[in-house]
Amino acid sequence: AKEYENIKTERDGRVAIVTLNRPKALNALNAALMKELNEALREFDADNEVGAIVLTGSEKAFAAGADIKEMKDNNFVQNFKNNFLGGWADITTIRKPIIAAVNGFALGGGCEVAMMCDIIYAGDKAKFGQPEIKLGTIPGAGGTQRLTQAVGKAKAMDLVLTGNMISAEEALQSGLVAKVFPADQLVAEAVKSAKTIASYSLPIVMMAKEAVNKSFELTLSEGLHLERRFFQASFGTKDQKEGMAAFSEKRAPNFTHE
Ligand code: CO8
Numbered sequence: 001a002k003e004y005e006n007i008k009t010e011r012d013g014r015v016a017i018v019t020l021n022r023p024k025a026l027n028a029l030n031a032a033l034m035k036e037l038n039e040a041l042r043e044f045d046a047d048n049e050v051g052a053i054v055l056t057g058s059e060k061a062f063a064a065g066a067d068i069k070e071m072k073d074n075n076f077v078q079n080f081k082n083n084f085l086g087g088w089a090d091i092t093t094i095r096k097p098i099i100a101a102v103n104g105f106a107l108g109g110g111c112e113v114a115m116m117c118d119i120i121y122a123g124d125k126a127k128f129g130q131p132e133i134k135l136g137t138i139p140g141a142g143g144t145q146r147l148t149q150a151v152g153k154a155k156a157m158d159l160v161l162t163g164n165m166i167s168a169e170e171a172l173q174s175g176l177v178a179k180v181f182p183a184d185q186l187v188a189e190a191v192k193s194a195k196t197i198a199s200y201s202l203p204i205v206m207m208a209k210e211a212v213n214k215s216f217e218l219t220l221s222e223g224l225h226l227e228r229r230f231f232q233a234s235f236g237t238k239d240q241k242e243g244m245a246a247f248s249e250k251r252a253p254n255f256t257h258e
Pocket residue numbers: 024025026028029064065066067068069070085088105107108109110112113131132135138139140141
């Protein structure tokens with residue numbers, strides 16, 4: 001695997017695992033880390049041998065937010081001219097599924113990065129929050145938008161305006177996370193799900209991800225239209241023929257991602 005300074009990458013079969021690795025700052029997201037993260041994700045997105053990605057941190061912190069020490073002296077003109085944080089959402093341009101496996105703190109930009117992923121699994125000690133208000137700023141990478149879409153106005157306002165954290169259990173109840181696991185089993189469980197996803201036809205998985213994500217952008221009739229077209233198009237793949245043949249012949253399918 002390629003050597004990075006702020007992240008680690010590994011492969012387990014068709015699953016790529018990216019681990020945020022700035023332990024001395026609780027994985028606070030600085031420009032160098034985000035650059036490496038986006039680089040690694042782009043590389044795995046382009047790799048035909050990768051079918052799904054798991055993004056995780058340490059047991060103490062997924063990420064405790066943007067690096068406060070790095071940004072504290074920024075001024076408006078600098079932020080604006082450099083489009084500060086603009087590139088951080090590149091994660092959302094990755095076309096393969098990403099599971100965020102969140103142990104410990106997912107605060108501010110950490111929570112926002114998790115929400116840029118497709119599925120969030122949490123360890124039972126995880127804490128989610130948007131504490132920017134305590135620092136004299138507001139969420140800058142989806143904490144007022146993706147969070148509101150995920151949990152609704154009441155909960156999002158409560159988090160964004162008080163800066164309070166919620167537990168994994170509360171995050172589960174409010175629909176922010178899909179599942180909660182004991183902390184020490186979290187990454188293994190995320191990899192297990194990622195392997196299941198990666199065992200399916202990659203182009204079909206990519207269509208499914210794109211279709212679900214479009215539901216946030218399109219009207220219902222446009223979204224249903226897109227879904228139906230993708231569904232129709234899926235019959236143009238070898239994998240649809242294989243999947244339905246295998247069902248009829250009562251055997252396991254052998255998807256070739258074509
Ligand atoms: N930035 C820089 N350094 C950090 C950060 C951070 N966000 N979080 C923790 N650290 C550092 C601490 O300064 C400390 O360093 P040192 O040992 O040199 O003093 C080290 O990590 C360990 O942290 P603590 O000693 O504070 O550990 P505790 O266990 O006592 O507390 C907390 C853990 C509660 C998580 C605490 O560290 C904390 O409150 N951190 C800040 C959380 C926060 O406010 N996050 C929001 C940041 S603003 C933001 O994210 C804007 C969003 C921008 C969009 C991002 C797009 C992806």
